[in-house]
Amino acid sequence: MKVKVLNIDGSAGKGDIELSDDVFGLEPRADILHRVVTWQLENRRGIARATRERSDVARTGKKWGRQKGGGTARHGDRAAPVFIGGGKAHGARRREFSQSLNKKLRALGLKMALSSKAQNGLIVVDSLDGADGKTKALAGQLAKAGFGKKVLVIDGEAVNDNFARAARNIVGVNVLPAQGANVYDILKHDTLVLTRAAVEKLEARFNG
Structure with missing residues (x-):
């Protein structure tokens, strides 16, 4: 050509x-x-960054509060998503897009x-x-x-x-x-x- x-x-x-x-x-x-x-x-x-779930955050594993008589719901872990500083519930997973x-x-x-x-x-x-x-x-x-x-x-x-x-x-x-x-x-x-x-x-x- x-x-x-x-x-x-x-x-x-x-x-x-x-x-x-x-x-x-x-x-x-x-x-x-x-x-x-x-x-x-x-x-x-x-890479899509993953969020930290309750197993990834650094919180104590000690039972928080009494099982009964505290006037609140029963909780055994400060890493639960309902607490400030707790893990994300159903958080985003790490994703790589390379082909x-x-x-x-x-x-x-x-x-x-x-x-x-x-x-x-x-x-x-x-x-x-x-x-x-x-x-x-x-x-x-x-x-x-x-x-x-x-x-x-x-x-x-x-x-x-x-x-x-x-x-x-x-x-x-x-x-x-x-x-x-x-x-x-x-x-x-x-x-x-x-x-x-x-x-x-x-x-x-x-x-x-």
């Missing part, structure tokens, strides 16, 4: 780039993308996410070196390019420092290194912008 290389402002760049059909030419399947996104989001969730997913399926999901953007919403730029670290200048370039409201920019080994500094205050523009590319972030953005270095890294990631 051959794609024209653009500059970050949308103007024509230097020539074309050949994208691997094994990475960018697959037919996306909604069921696989759904499984990978669900796995990713569930693993982001924290496991086959490594090959995760890789296939990422390929399909890239392929879906290759069909509609993929831009390849030569590099991000043109940014001078100024948010206003970069916002003007992106507006001129017309990439859309939500743009994900993926660079090579590391993100260009000046570009990252300029982009971090622009709403809807997010930047990742190639190693951080993931299905959820790719799908939730309107446009995926890859540098040449990012394309090389992503293809090497699957071919290696």
Whole structure:
């Protein structure tokens, strides 16, 4: 698959780039993308904390008060839920939400996410070196390019420092290194912008 290389402002760049059909030419399947996104989001969730029940609180086990003649209900334990400082009755249990997913399926999901953007919403730029670290200048370039409201920019080994500094205050523009590319972030953005270095890294990631 051959794609024209653009500059970050949308103007024509230097020539074309050949994208691997094994990475960018697959037919996306909604069921696989759904499984990978669900796995990713569930693993982001924290552990649900358990409440302390009557066996977990530190209270005396000595019988409290007399069995009869006290004028109150019979109690044998200060950890009972009716007392201040007692355990919670029917409290929440500890829950972990992390899931496991086959490594090959995760890789296939990422390929399909890239392929879906290759069909509609993929831009390849030569590099991000043109940014001078100024948010206003970069916002003007992106507006001129017309990439859309939500743009994900993926660079090579590391993100260009000046570009990252300029982009971090622009709403809807997010930047990742190639190693951080993931299905959820790719799908939730309107446009995926890859540098040449990012394309090389992503293809090497699957071919290696």
